[in-house]
Structure formats: structure tokens, C-alpha cells
Amino acid sequence: xxxxxxxxxxxxxxxxxxxxxxxxxxxxxxxxxxxxxxxxxxxxxxxxxxxxxxxxxxxxxxxxxxxxxxxxxxxxxxxxxxxxxxxxxxxxxxxxxxxxxxxxxxxxxxxxxxxxxxxxxxxxxxxxxxxxxxxxxxxxxxxxxxxxxxxxxxxxxxxxxxxxxxxxxxxxxxxxxxxxxxxxxxxxxxxxxxxxxxxxxxxxxxxxxxxxxxxxxxxxxxxxxxxxxxxxxxxxxxxxxxxxxxxxxxxxxxxxxxxxxxxxxxxxxxxxxxxxxxxxxxxxxxxxxxxxxxxxxxxxxxxxxxxxxxxxxxxxxxxxxxxxxxxxxxxxxxxxxxxxxxxxxxxxxxxxxxxxxxxxxxxxxxxxxxxxxxxxxxxxxxxxxxxxxxxxxxxxxxxxxxxx
Ligand SMILES: *Cc1c(COP(=O)(O)O)cnc(C)c1O
Numbered sequence: 294x295x296x297x298x299x300x301x302x303x304x305x306x307x308x309x310x311x312x313x314x315x316x317x318x319x320x321x322x323x324x325x326x327x328x329x330x331x332x333x334x335x336x337x338x339x340x341x342x343x344x345x346x347x348x349x350x351x352x353x354x355x356x357x358x359x360x361x362x363x364x365x366x367x368x369x370x371x372x373x374x375x376x377x378x379x380x381x382x383x384x385x386x387x388x389x390x391x392x393x394x395x396x397x398x399x400x401x402x403x404x405x406x407x408x409x410x411x412x413x414x415x416x417x418x419x420x421x422x423x424x425x426x427x428x429x430x431x432x433x434x435x436x437x438x439x440x441x442x443x444x445x446x447x448x449x450x451x452x453x454x455x456x457x458x459x460x461x462x463x464x465x466x467x468x469x470x471x472x473x474x475x476x477x478x479x480x481x482x483x484x485x486x487x488x489x490x491x492x493x494x495x496x497x498x499x500x501x502x503x504x505x506x507x508x509x510x511x512x513x514x515x516x517x518x519x520x521x522x523x524x525x526x527x528x529x530x531x532x533x534x535x536x537x538x539x540x541x542x543x544x545x546x547x548x549x550x551x552x553x554x555x556x557x558x559x560x561x562x563x564x565x566x567x568x569x570x571x572x573x574x575x576x577x578x579x580x581x582x583x584x585x586x587x588x589x590x591x592x593x594x595x596x597x598x599x600x601x602x603x604x605x606x607x608x609x610x611x612x613x614x615x616x617x618x619x620x621x622x623x624x625x626x627x628x629x630x631x632x633x634x635x636x637x638x639x640x641x642x643x644x645x646x647x648x649x650x651x652x653x654x655x656x657x658x659x660x661x662x663x664x665x666x667x668x669x670x671x672x673x674x675x676x677x678x679x680x681x682x683x684x685x686x687x688x689x690x691x692x693x694x695x696x697x
Contacts, residue, residue: 297335305375308339316348351658356681357688359613360661362492362515362543364676369597370548370590377586385583387575397588403595404539405555407520408513409532412559414579415541415587417550419514420448422538423486425554425566425579427452429536430484430508432565441486442471442498446512449486458484468631469494469639469665473502480506489528490516493663493672494630495637500530509534514552516635518544522604524611527634536562541591543676544607544636551587554579610675611636616682617673626693630665636675639663642693654692659685 323345333341352358354365382390384397401413416422423446430436439453440461453460461483466472469491477483485506487498490513497516503509511531513520517539519527531537534557541551556562569576595603614636621627621640630639642651648669652662663672673685 300379301335304336304339307336311339311343311347314343314347316344319344319348353658354677354679355658356679356684357656357659358677359617359673359675359680359682359685360658362540362674362676364543364546365679366546366548367594367597369593370546373590373593374548377589380586382586383583384586385573385577385581390586393586393589396586396592400588400592400595401553401555404521404553405559407525408511408517408528408537408539408555409534410537410555410557410559412563413537413553413555414563415584415591416552416554416579416581417584417587418542418552419446419512419538419540420451421580422514422540422552422554423448423510423512424452424455426510426536426538426556426562427456427458427484427486428580429556429562429565430510431456431458433561434484434507434535435482436484436507437482439484439486440476440480440506441512442488442491444469444471444491444493444496444498445486445488446492446514449512465496468634469496471498471502473499476502476505482507484508484510486510486512487534489513489519489531490635490637493637493665494639495633495635495674496631497527497634500528500533503530503533508536511537513537514540515543515637518603518607519611519635521600522607522611524608524635541587544610545591545603546594546606547587547591551591606678609678613678613680613682614638614673614675617685620682620686620689624693626696627689630670638673638675639665639670640673641668641670647694651689651692655688659688 353363382393384390384394387394397415405412416425427439438459438461441449442465443462444465450460463475464472483506485502487500487503489497489511511534537555539553541547542549563578567576567578614633617638618633621629626642627640628643641648661672663670
């Protein structure tokens with residue numbers, strides 16, 4: 294056997310040891326311009342890449358990280374990802390992935406009921422989950438139009454474009470939710486997309502609209518996991534949807550690329566987006582061809598933490614966002630865009646001239662920015678359970694000019 298394909302314990306241990314080395318002062322990328330003729334060997338390649346790959350990345354689990362929807366990942370997912378990479382199963386073929394396919398089905402069966410859905414499948418992200426759901430809506434409900442709020446994720450307009458559907462963007466209300474008053478009366482040919490946790494603001498669209506259109510799709514890419522927590526009521530009405538998208542690589546702390554598309558009637562929805570025949574023993578469901586055992590890391594995390602462990606971490610993230618909100622609300626130099634709904638806090642200095650100044654003072658990776666109605670706002674996202682809110686507050690205070 295070619296030993297490059299065998300378990301090399303020393304090599305793998307070295308890879309793990311490199312993970313705890315400090316590469317923060319590593320130089321920039323020094324890669325050969327041309328594809329090398331002769332390889333340097335696996336150990337040398339690892340050592341030469343470590344400073345760049347490990348030292349060159351944003352650390353999503355560090356105390357100041359509170360800017361994006363990308364969470365740190367638990368170590369059990371790193372271990373299972375290693376197994377996945379070594380096995381390289383293809384879930385397209387039951388023969389190469391007998392157990393991994395069952396694991397995906399089990400994970401989906403565990404999670405779908407939280408959303409009132411009866412099944413679905415995994416996708417590499419909610420971009421593909423949204424596309425798959427709207428594809429199914431087109432086949433099953435004959436929709437010709439997609440309606441979503443201005444605050445909806447760009448993947449909704451993208452899906453409408455790919456599927457040849459008209460796209461209607463409705464204005465937002467003052468909180469960043471869909472303005473229900475603007476909804477057309479005839480929804481018989483429409484897929485209505487309700488967002489749970491708008492990417493910019495975390496706003497939840499009015500879920501009392503669910504079920505009014507020929508197809509209702511809930512884009513819960515960000516806030517979906519709240520259904521597993523004491524905040525489940527924030528998404529009340531989601532169970533009236535026909536399909537739901539949830540990104541597990543956001544608030545379920547999974548490595549990319551991991552998401553779910555869930556359906557109320559999975560058998561019919563899957564049949565509408567399946568192709569079979571020739572070399573395939575089972576029909577190919579959805580957008581992807583070959584795809585990996587993403588479900589195994591999610592399954593491992595859910596087994597390791599249980600529902601309680603997941604809920605506790607999401608609720609802790611919500612607490613962090615509430616503490617930040619409380620500070621921002623009491624400092625008269627700052628304004629909040631709207632009451633945070635799902636762990637996303639949008640704010641800025643009242644004095645517009647201070648926006649760039651404050652942004653420059655804040656540690657990189659602590660705060661992102663977003664444009665709403667032409668204005669620039671700061672955005673904090675509670676995806677990191679290890680974030681230190683006192684430190685963030687101290688940094689914000691330090692960035693503001695001294696009170697006179
Ligand atoms: C992140 C996000 C998406 C896209 O999901 P990916 O997993 O990045 O493909 C879609 N909708 C909303 C509301 C999001 O926040």
C-alpha cells in the first residue's frame with residue numbers, strides 16, 4: 294500500500310500539535326509561484342503551511358470575536374471531520390456510504406420536528422437550501438413568483454434568478470422586518486419567503502403570514518436553532534411553512550459546509566427535485582451530486598451535547614447580545630437601530646462623524662458593518678459563546694471621545 298494513504302500517527306499528531314502553536318507573528322504567504330515539479334513531502338508541507346493556515350486565520354473563538362455569523366467549532370467536529378476526510382464517503386451512493394446516509398437521515402429526523410417539518414436533507418449552506426426549497430415550490434405548487442423582504446438574504450433573489458421566477462422585494466418596517474401591509478393580495482402563484490433572523494439586523498418577519506401563499510418558505514439560516522432553545526416562541530408559526538432552511542455552520546457550531554433544507558411533505562418535495570437512473574442505485578435528491586458525510590459532525594455534536602447543551606450555548610449567546618444591548622441603550626452617545634431579536638445587535642455613534650473613528654479603534658473581528666437604507670451601521674453577531682462582552686464594552690468606551 295502507498296503509505297501516503299495509510300494512517301500516519303506521527304504526522305497526524307504533529308498536525309494537532311501545530312494547532313496549539315502561536316503563529317501570530319508569522320510572515321505573509323510565501324508560496325511557490327509555479328506548481329512544484331518535486332514535492333517536499335507531507336510533513337514538510339504541513340510545517341510550511343502551518344504558519345499561514347493556522348496563523349493567518351481570524352480566530353472565531355477568541356474573546357473579542359463578535360462580528361459575524363461564523364461560530365467557533367467544537368473539537369469533536371474536528372475529530373469527526375478527520376474521519377470523514379479519510380473515508381471520503383459519497384452519500385450519492387448507498388454502497389459507498391451505507392452508515393453515513395443513515396446518520397444524515399437520523400440527524401434530519403431529530404431536527405425537522407422542531408420546525409414542524411417531517412424530513413429533508415443536508416446541503417452545503419442555506420444558499421443551496423433556499424434554492425432547493427424554491428425549486429421544489431416551483432415544481433409542486435406551480436409558483437411563478439418569489440416574494441421576500443428587502444432584508445432577505447441575497448440567496449433568495451439568486452434562487453429566483455436561477456429558477457426563472459419573478460422576484461418581488463417588499464419594503465421593511467422600522468425594525469427591519471417585512472412590512473406585511475405591502476403584501477399583494479393575490480398570492481396564488483407566489484412563494485412567500487419569511488426570514489427568521491435577517492442577515493443584517495436579525496429581524497424576524499411576521500410569521501402570521503405563513504400559509505397565506507401557494508408556498509411559504511422560511512429562511513431560518515441564522516435564527517433557526519433558536520427553536521432548540523427557550524427562545525423557540527420567537528419563531529412561532531414556522532410550523533405552517535412548506536419548507537425551512539437552517540445553516541448548521543452558523544448557530545449549530547458546525548464546520549462549513551453544513552445546512553438543512555426541511556419540508557412539510559418531504560416525500561412529495563423530494564420527488565419533485567429527484568433524478569435517477571443509470572449508475573445510481575438510489576435517486577439523486579436535490580441540487581448536489583457527489584457530497585460528503587457532513588451529517589456525521591452534526592450528529593456527533595448533538596450526541597455529545599444533547600439538546601440541553603445546544604440550548605445552553607445558544608441561550609448564552611443571546612445573553613451576551615442582551616448585555617451588549619443594555620450597555621448601548623444606556624449610553625447617550627450611541628443609538629441602536631432596533632431592539633435586537635435574534636442575537637444580532639445593530640448600533641452606531643449618534644454623531645455620524647465618529648463612525649469611522651470608532652470603527653478603527655475596535656479590534657479587528659469584534660464588530661462588522663452593514664448598510665441599512667443608505668446608512669452605515671455597526672453590527673455585532675452573537676455566534677461566539679466565548680466572547681467577552683465586558684471587554685467589548687470597554688473597547689467601545691475606549692474608542693469614544695472622552696465625555697466633556
Ligand atoms: C447566511 C444566510 C443565508 C445563506 O446561508 P449560507 O449558509 O451562507 O449559504 C441565507 N439566509 C440568511 C438569512 C442568512 O443569514
